[in-house]
Amino acid sequence: MQKDFFRIGLTSLIFLLLTINIVSADVSFDRSDLKNGVLKVKTNENADKKVKLVIEKGNFSVTYDVLKYNEFENFALTAGNGLYKVEVYKHLEGKNYKRIVNTTVSLDVADENKVFTQSTQEIAFKVNSEPILYAKGLVKDAKTDEEKVEILYNYMIREYNYNSKKVSSVDDSYIPDIEKVFAEKNGICYDFSVLFAAMLRSNGIATKLVKGYTEYMPGRYHSWNEVYVDGKWMVIDTSMDANRYQNILDFEMEKEASKYTKSLEF
Numbered sequence: 001m002q003k004d005f006f007r008i009g010l011t012s013l014i015f016l017l018l019t020i021n022i023v024s025a026d027v028s029f030d031r032s033d034l035k036n037g038v039l040k041v042k043t044n045e046n047a048d049k050k051v052k053l054v055i056e057k058g059n060f061s062v063t064y065d066v067l068k069y070n071e072f073e074n075f076a077l078t079a080g081n082g083l084y085k086v087e088v089y090k091h092l093e094g095k096n097y098k099r100i101v102n103t104t105v106s107l108d109v110a111d112e113n114k115v116f117t118q119s120t121q122e123i124a125f126k127v128n129s130e131p132i133l134y135a136k137g138l139v140k141d142a143k144t145d146e147e148k149v150e151i152l153y154n155y156m157i158r159e160y161n162y163n164s165k166k167v168s169s170v171d172d173s174y175i176p177d178i179e180k181v182f183a184e185k186n187g188i189c190y191d192f193s194v195l196f197a198a199m200l201r202s203n204g205i206a207t208k209l210v211k212g213y214t215e216y217m218p219g220r221y222h223s224w225n226e227v228y229v230d231g232k233w234m235v236i237d238t239s240m241d242a243n244r245y246q247n248i249l250d251f252e253m254e255k256e257a258s259k260y261t262k263s264l265e266f
Contacts, residue, residue, distance in 0.1 A: 166187060
């Protein structure tokens, strides 16, 4: 019994050492969830020091603000299989940052869309949180993914209001808290698209959060979703349709992809 216990403990320790890579005194990477397309990153910097994470693969590049300290955060590798370059920068002063980590991560998964069903920094959710449990209740009788999408879409556009005053009150580091959005039943396009994505992802439906521009709102930076249903990605814009619904205007759930221009997707 004692030998078996020791063997199990040693195996767990070896796995931990293989998956958690401490690349410097300041940063740790946990690769144990790469099977789902997720890299976990923890910084040991003080909370008063800004830290940025840059993930690149070919022409794909995205920069994150690391928001937690001494705690792992989930970051999505959304550019498919292959080798990613990962860098971590620490703020010095003004606009100056110093690179403290430079490493690579190799992704090789059978389903490249699985990452879009995970909880990540941009779309963070807990399976037992109120909005997620509520979403599961709404779709419990749905037979197909398409039915689930339609049910949650109709819920979003009918129950939530666009809050135009909030636009000027958020900064570049803002990330929606889905529990707060769920409780307040209003928000900006970013709030709509993050909550909608979390509700769908928690039900196993691959969903992207997309930022960029649309011909429907020229010149305004916008956020919407792409949802994977029946083997294709469908563009859905809940914040725009909520506004149209409340103003008794015509609209359809699936939008023309050609009218949307992506800057980033998560």
